[in-house]
Amino acid sequence: MEQVKTSTRVLLVSAVVLLIILLTGPLGYKFSLVPLAPSLISLLVAVAGGALVFLAGLIYLVIAIRSDLGRNRNLVMLAMILGLVPVGIMGPKMAAAGDVPPIHDITTDTANPPEFVAILPLRATAPNGVEYGASEEWPAEKLGATTMEAYPDLGAIETDLSVADAVDRTETTLQAMGLEIVAVDREAGLVEATATTFWFGFKDDMVVRIVAEGEGSRIDLRSMSRVGQGDVGANAARIMEFAGRF
DSSP states (O other), X not given: OHHHHHHHHHHHHHHHHHHHHHHHHHHHHHTTSXXXXXXXXXXXXXXXXXXXXXXXXXXXXXXXXXXXXXXXHHHHXXXXXXXXXXXXXXXXXXXXXXXXXXXXXXXXXSSSOOOOSTTGGGGTTOSSOSSTTBXXXXXXXXXXXXXXXXOTTOXXXXXXXXXXXXXXXXXXXXXXXXXXXXXXXXXXXXXXXXXXXXXXXXXXXXXXXXXXXXXXXXXXXXXXXXXXXXXXXXXXXXXXXXXXXX
């Protein structure tokens, strides 16, 4: 049974190492220690490894119970729980990625998207350009149609507020969402802000355009990732959260 005890220890150490990989991969990219690709691969390794630890743990748990190895049984259960952590954290996100199209530029006005102004210098070195539908794979017409099909609830906000009041409320709403305000142009009716994710430090930029409409105003939004082809629905969710808070 010594072999079972040794295997149990290896299983527990493996689970701990996978947790470290889960944490250090994203943070390594955030602090510019490793490129993006290895950081993303580390997440896959953590999830796949965690699943294997759990399955192996089931086998050793049966052996430990049959052999009446109480302490080993507890260690195996601990390893199984730790192995499920990467799966529980990243599994739903990976599943969500398959439910949405691989796009990263979302707007409520696909015919005339709000344009970034003050944020342009901040995106100078970003892999993703700001021109709407500029890529061959996602021309504007296809991008717009795909956006509306994937996110049918997206739409402009119509309000009784004046442009000035809507700009003020927009700024307050973005700040409440945790975005960093980059610029507020009350004359043009533009508010620009940036969202930064905690783990990877990914930056998504948002521009809100407010124009007079009748006695009130119309608000259109655009949220766009600086890095990555797909956004796992994050930009659309951000726009819908804004609409709900506004």
